[in-house]
Amino acid sequence: xxxxxxxxxxxxxxxxxxxxxxxxxxxxELQNKLEFDEIFIMIADAQALTDNFDNPxxxxxxxxxxxxxxxxxxxxxxxxxxxxxSAVEELTELTFYYMNLVxxxxxxxxxxxxxxxxxRGFEKSIPVGFxxxxxxxxxxxxxxxxxxxxxxxxxxxxxxxxxxIVHSFNNIYGETLVMPEAVVxxxxxxxxxxxxxxxxxxxxxxGNCIYLSDDSETVKKKVMSMYTDPDHIKIxxxxxxxxxxxxxxxxxxxxENSFQKYLPEYQNLDELKAxxxxxxxxxxxxxxxxxxxxxxxxxxxxxxxxxxSKNPEYIYQILEEGTKKAQKEARATLxxxxxxxxxxxxxxxxFLQEMIDKYx
Numbered sequence: 256x257x258x259x260x261x262x263x264x265x266x267x268x269x270x271x272x273x274x275x276x277x278x279x280x281x282x283x284e285l286q287n288k289l290e291f292d293e294i295f296i297m298i299a300d301a302q303a304l305t306d307n308f309d310n311p312x313x314x315x316x317x318x319x320x321x322x323x324x325x326x327x328x329x330x331x332x333x334x335x336x337x338x339x340x341s342a343v344e345e346l347t348e349l350t351f352y353y354m355n356l357v358x359x360x361x362x363x364x365x366x367x368x369x370x371x372x373x374x375r376g377f378e379k380s381i382p383v384g385f386x387x388x389x390x391x392x393x394x395x396x397x398x399x400x401x402x403x404x405x406x407x408x409x410x411x412x413x414x415x416x417x418x419x420i421v422h423s424f425n426n427i428y429g430e431t432l433v434m435p436e437a438v439v440x441x442x443x444x445x446x447x448x449x450x451x452x453x454x455x456x457x458x459x460x461x462g463n464c465i466y467l468s469d470d471s472e473t474v475k476k477k478v479m480s481m482y483t484d485p486d487h488i489k490i491x492x493x494x495x496x497x498x499x500x501x502x503x504x505x506x507x508x509x510x511e512n513s514f515q516k517y518l519p520e521y522q523n524l525d526e527l528k529a530x531x532x533x534x535x536x537x538x539x540x541x542x543x544x545x546x547x548x549x550x551x552x553x554x555x556x557x558x559x560x561x562x563x564s565k566n567p568e569y570i571y572q573i574l575e576e577g578t579k580k581a582q583k584e585a586r587a588t589l590x591x592x593x594x595x596x597x598x599x600x601x602x603x604x605x606f607l608q609e610m611i612d613k614y615x
Contacts, residue, residue: 256433260285261401263297263340266317267307270324271464272549273448273457276507277407283329285405294335295399295581296325298574301341302391305384322570324467327560332573338581339574340395345585349394352592354387356423357416362386366412393417398585400433407447411437428595432588448507453482453500465549467556474553478546483538490537496528501541508548517547 262282264274286294298321303314318339325337340346362368368389372381396404396417404414414437421432449455450463457464465477481501487494496502509524518540521527527544530536563570593599600606 256402257292257400258290258403259293259295259399259401259433260291260403260405260438261295261297261396261399261435262405263295263299263395264321265299265303266314266321267303268317268459269320269466269468270328271457271459271466273464274324275328275467276448278405279325279328279330281405282335286331286334287329289334291403293399295401295584296330296335296337297340297395297581298322298337299340299395301346302388304341305382305388308382308384318574319567319570320468322574323560323563326563326570326573327467327556332577336577336580337573338578342578343398343581343585345582345589346391346394346398349398349585349589349592350387350391352596353390353393353420353424356420356427357390361416361419362389365389365416367410368412370409389413389416390420393420396435397421397432398588399581400584400588401435402433403438404435405438408439409447411439424592424595428592431591431595449500449503451477451481451500453498467553468560469553470557471550471554474550475546478549479539479542481542481545483541487531487538491534493534494531494536494538496532501538501545502528502531504545504549505541508545508552513544513548516551518544 260282262278264270264278270279282294282296285291298318300314300318304311307314322337326332330337363386368386372385392413393416396414397420404417406414414435417435421434424432425434447455448457450457450461451465452461452463454461454463465474469477478501481504483499483501484495486492505524505527511523514521514523514527518527521530527536527541531541590599590602594602
């Protein structure tokens with residue numbers, strides 16, 4: 256069986272360091288290892304509209320932004336297929352058929368859905384499209400026969416629901432859909448990067464992000480204003496590392512080479528943490544260190560993004576070609592599904608022959 260990946264992002268804004276750590280960096284690694292037969296990367300505009308239905312321009316304007324971020328980070332259109340979700344109409348039809356396999360109470364019990372509903376303050380006024388997201392995601396995954404879906408741990412309930420739908424469909428209609436597996440990063444530090452303000456989640460809506468496209472000065476301002484230890488007022492004060500966002504970021508991004516380049520008086524992060532905890536190390540020092548590391552990482556991404564942004568025709572072509580390929584793959588799956596459900600009335604003459612046999 257071919258090894259196929261399906262992954263993607265909602266185009267509600269430019270991508271940030273949280274996306275880079277949580278998924279983008281891993282996608283580029285998987286792409287370049289050449290261990291997978293196909294990699295489909297979806298710009299999930301239809302899903303983004305479920306809670307931005309009154310602001311379609313926001314979604315439309317960010318499709319190009321997300322594509323630029325993908326390419327600037329190293330996604331290669333020759334190795335990965337980038338496509339726009341809403342342009343693959345087959346996904347909507349698959350969603351409609353899968354809806355019969357899931358109960359309302361099951362959707363409402365989904366932990367990820369419950370969390371997102373609370374986050375957006377929907378309470379009892381939940382758009383059906385938003386509540387329907389796990390079914391839509393199942394359509395996205397199965398349409399491309401994905402065997403692997405890279406996700407964070409918070410998304411595991413969504414993949415489990417997809418697996419339930421696949422199991423139900425195959426049980427009723429015969430082996431038709433491919434059963435996907437979730438691929439979770441083994442590095443716990445990389446599963447979720449907190450916001451610069453200390454909030455648990457880096458979020459566009461909360462304004463606590465460092466975007467991949469931020470210029471150098473903006474990155475510096477955001478890093479220098481990061482949440483640290485509120486009780487570490489004077490340099491000589493003992494500081495706490497736990498819950499200190501700067502050290503959380505250093506856990507993810509700092510390595511021995513970083514210390515050799517930017518902070519040679521320390522050999523590693525353990526030494527830096529120990530000094531901070533016993534006192535005598537200021538927040539400015541660790542923030543400048545983090546800024547140097549992040550800036551070194553973002554500068555090539557920023558430069559590549561700037562070059563790509565000057566050639567929108569190229570980006571458009573990538574999206575168009577990728578979407579056409581996605582349409583072809585999804586159409587093949589939809590045909591297979593309709594055949595299994597026996598609603599392929601005009602695919603051949605079988606339906607006509609059945610009527611002839613019945614009434615003659």
